[in-house]
Structures are given as C-alpha cells and as structure tokens.
Amino acid sequence: MARVVFPESFTAFTDGEREWVTQASDVRGLTAELRQRWPALADLLTRSAVAIDGQIYQDAFLEPIGPESEVFFMARIEGG
Numbered sequence: 001m002a003r004v005v006f007p008e009s010f011t012a013f014t015d016g017e018r019e020w021v022t023q024a025s026d027v028r029g030l031t032a033e034l035r036q037r038w039p040a041l042a043d044l045l046t047r048s049a050v051a052i053d054g055q056i057y058q059d060a061f062l063e064p065i066g067p068e069s070e071v072f073f074m075a076r077i078e079g080g
Contacts, residue, residue, distance in 0.1 A: 002030060002069045010073060013040040026065055027052075034073075045073065 004020045011018060015038070024030035027050060035042045051072045052065060065071060 001067070002065045002071050004030070004034070004071045004073065007072070007074050010041070010044065013044065014038050024065065027071070030065060030071065050074075 002022050002024055004022060006014055006018055006020075014020075020037075022030060022033055024033055031045055034045060051074070053069055
C-alpha cells in the first residue's frame with residue numbers, strides 16, 4: 001500500500017481530504033486512480049513532481065512505488 005499525502009494547496013481539489021491510502025503499485029497506476037477519484041486534480045498532476053520515500057522525482061512515471069511508501073504530490077519547482 002502507498003500513503004498519498006496532499007499539500008494544503010491540493011485539499012480544495014480533494015474535497016478536504018489530506019491523506020489517502022491506495023493499493024497502486026506504481027506511479028502510473030496511482031495517477032490513474034487519483035484522476036478517476038478526483039477529476040479536478042488531472043491538470044495539476046500533469047504539472048507535478050512526486051516524492052517517493054522522501055526522494056523527489058521530476059519524471060515520476062518511471063519510478064516504482066514500494067510497499068509502505070509515502071507519496072507526496074506537490075507543485076513542480078522549476079530550476080535554472
């Protein structure tokens with residue numbers, strides 16, 4: 001299972017839910033579940049980075065989610 005933790009800025013899009021537990025085993029499946037459950041998140045998720053167990057990945061679709069992972073969605077930070 002993965003525990004998804006939304007930043008405060010996302011709670012309006014998740015009807016106030018701050019955390020959510022899912023059986024998704026990879027980020028692609030997790031993103032599909034989130035889009036189905038909260039359609040308003042779809043646009044934000046295409047512009048988001050993901051931190052898995054504290055490690056931030058810009059291209060989250062290539063990274064697996066391990067058992068007991070915590071997944072945090074956040075606004076992407078562009079660097080120069």
